[in-house]
Amino acid sequence: MKDKYILEMQNIVKEFPGVKALDNVNFKVKAGEIHALVGENGAGKSTLMKVLSGVHPKGSYEGKIIIEGKEQSYSDIKESEEAGVGIIYQELALVKEMNICENIFLGNEFQKMGIINWNKAMSKTQELLKRVGLDDKPNAKIMNLGIGKQQLVEIAKALSKNIKILILDEPTAALNEDDSENLLEIIRELKKQGISCIYISHKLKEVKAIADTITILRDGKTIETFENEENTSMDRVITGMVGREMGQLFPREEHTPGDVVLDVKDWNVYNPELPDKKAIDNISFKARKGEILGIAGLMGAGRTELMMSLIGAYGINKSGEICIEGQKLSIKGPKAAIENGLCYLSEDRKKTGLVLDMDIKQNTTLASLDKISSIFGINENEEIRVSNDYVKALKTKTPSIEQKVKNLSGGNQQKVVIAKWLMAEPKVLVLDEPTRGIDVGAKYEIYNIMNQLVAKGVSIIMISSELPEILGMSDRILVMHEGKFTAELDYKEADQEKVMYYATGGNLNN
Ligand SMILES: Nc1ncnc2c1ncn2[C@@H]1O[C@H](COP(=O)(O)OP(=O)(O)OP(=O)(O)O)[C@@H](O)[C@H]1O
């Protein structure tokens, strides 16, 4: 029997000024399947889904969208929802101050003439929460839920609209292993209920685990669509994505660590929201010139809090000592940290990493203005030159360095943050989840640049939840659990099991 397609997108063309984001894309999804959409940063995945969901309305693209045999042309998201399409964006969009029920039903069917039937909405919410495996109360506030649960609320919200096609754009980028696994399970469950799912992810292990079918996009074009069978290799996917074979994923180099540059002693920090609770519990460690120090741990272990507290951006009642190159410092905030050679690349690029309304070159040089300025002000030629260099080195996809950062794809925004801190060339560079949302090819380029910096004597501290990355790039690994270090491992003796053992609380001394 011929496969039944619930969705056909035919010859889709979508252009932005200077960018052909989609160049004649064909994409078909079978009824009740989980269809993974993969491709490099800027390949056009999110744009294709925004066309499908009416974010880019009719008239702003060319081509046809057919759902269950019927041609669609929506003016907005509402109309796509009526056709059965639900989308969960790369960045979550819930209102944190409101509760679950309000988030699900604001602007929805129970709202007639401005009045919401809350009783009906509450019991419907209960039902929806059950479907996504959440046992929280409908009146629980969003801000009190972890990010994994928020993701499930987004799905519940989509389900409230009777959708047939659920689009998830990098849903697990910020989730820990357990929450990711749980999410995949829910998606499988929804599939059993007949919902088709389009799944975008840079985590190929997940793609392998969950997809029935895989479509690869490259440079706005469909490269191929194939079934994900037992023996389908992810090498095929990688080759299709980056357009060449990738021999290895981690360019490990032997480093010879030099003098201690950062020395932290007896560092204690309390949680500003729970002042009785220690966020960082008597931590001491050293980072050397010319090494990559990996910090592993589960979400909530305190890795980000540790680094943020060192640059003066987190915590109360701090005690302990920070020395940089033997100088004892008292760092009052991020600016002072940068002046002392300690830079921190945040895991949350939107909040602290980028100015979205500024262009690539302004963002790139933001932390290094002194490097390109003289008494006459900023040397614009120099600003243009270095920004172009980083765009080339990291293969940032953009029509020019004058492009506003908000117009870049998620992964390409991340590359701009990275360029900003690489350019600052600090003594100690802390990278917090540097390759989140970054495609495999670009990851490799970032690792190469890390190696170059280390060769120049920079000390890199890398926080990452991706164990392969920690194991593949670090010289030395510290494992954190509940605000303490539970192990220090040389990369040669470290493996996945060992790190996980300590990350879940195993002890240094046994
Ligand atoms: N609003 C916009 N204005 C200008 N250009 C845009 C806009 N939205 C997307 N683009 C460009 O379209 C191209 C495709 O972007 P898209 O966001 O679809 O990529 P993606 O495959 O989702 O990448 P990622 O994996 O990094 O999220 C990129 O070159 C991007 O800069």
Ligand SMILES: [Mg+2]
């Ligand atoms: Mg995207």
